[in-house]
Amino acid sequence: MYDLIIIGSGPAGMTAGIYAVRREMKTLIIGKEVGGQLVWASEIENYPGFEKIGSFELINKFKQQTLKSGVEMKDDEVKIIEKNEAGNFILHTNRETFEAKTVIIAMGLSPRRLAVKGELEFNGKGVSYCANCDGPFFKNKRVAVIGGGNSALDAAEVLSKIASQVYLIHRGSSLRAFDSLVAEVRSRENIEVILDSEVHNIEGNDKVEKIIVSNINTKLDREIVLDGVFIEVGRLASTDLVADFVERNEKNQIIVNTKTETKTPGLFAAGDVTDCEFKQITIAMGQATVAALTAYQYLQLKSGEKNIAKNC
Ligand SMILES: Cc1cc2nc3c(=O)[nH]c(=O)nc-3n(C[C@H](O)[C@H](O)[C@H](O)COP(=O)(O)OP(=O)(O)OC[C@H]3O[C@@H](n4cnc5c(N)ncnc54)[C@H](O)[C@@H]3O)c2cc1C
Secondary structure (H helix, E strand, C coil), X not given: CXXXXXXXXXXXXXXXXXXXXXXXXXXXXXXXXXXHHHHHCCEECCECCECCEEHHHHHHHHHHHHHHHCCEEEECCCCEEEECCCCCEEEECCCCEEEEEEEEECCCCEECCCCCECCCCCECCCEECCHHHHHHHHCCCEEEEECCEHHHHHHHHHHHCCCCEEEEECCCCCCECCHHHHHHHHXXXXXXXXXXXXXXXXXXXXXXXXXXXXXXXXCCEEEXXXXXXXXXXXXXXXXXXXXXXXXXXXXXXXXXXXXXXXXXXXXXXXXXXXXXXXXXXXXXXXXXXXXXXXXXXXXXXXXXXCCCCCCC
């Protein structure tokens, strides 16, 4: 029996773990991939304490501290969650079953892939899923942004201030973003909007060198020589696992209150998987801190503890 099981071993999950054991909660993290989305990043330049740090170095530091603090970690995927008569949570992976008094969902997001040739091969070598994070590596270079929604236009706008040339490539016949954002993008001289077009191939040797773009109507191919491809076709929250226990927004992200509580007592959510508007490491960690401390308060209340710890 665990006091707390955390689902997800990204920045949110590991932070929640570190805080929970400091409250002497018996804590287990079950995660598919240690580091979460940071595995997709290259260098991190906005994590305080490190002017610049490789994402894998940061992941290792998080992991070492988490294990050293006394959190148990398992590389596995939670497949089913149930509640038993005692009000505890039963979590099933393909291999094992666990029981916990409280659960924090820190399952994050996964970038929606474009599913074209070269995308995986050049991931981190010119292909990126985060303009805010990786944009500075393309100063005065030529880049493409794939997508036609708000996040793609946001990325194009950010990149136009860094790169020498930005191609915004969208398969639709019009952009699907806020009018003001569309106007901003249209006004930038170094952004070329290419509509009705799909990227077929991402090509290069050691890194991205060009893409092949095909016009959906004319079927004509165009070769664009560039250094970077930013794929902004959305990120997915895969939260069906907990659908019965939480409220979700239209993006399947879990709706939480300021204490990270869901509609199910004892079940909390933190990090990118929640409906929090901004998706960054420090935000995910902040929410995870709140989740761990709230889970502790919840257990104290449940056990009839009279002197409830004031966490802040
Ligand atoms: C390419 C890229 C670059 C980025 N660069 C930066 C940056 O420079 N600065 C910054 O602040 N932010 C950056 N971000 C955003 C940052 O990575 C996220 O905000 C942060 O990782 C969110 O942490 P999280 O723990 O909430 O979720 P995630 O990092 O998404 O971790 C969630 C974890 O849960 C696991 N999981 C999901 N379902 C299950 C399940 N059923 N069972 C077990 N495990 C499960 C996932 O596999 C994953 O490991 C970047 C993101 C990307 C994609």
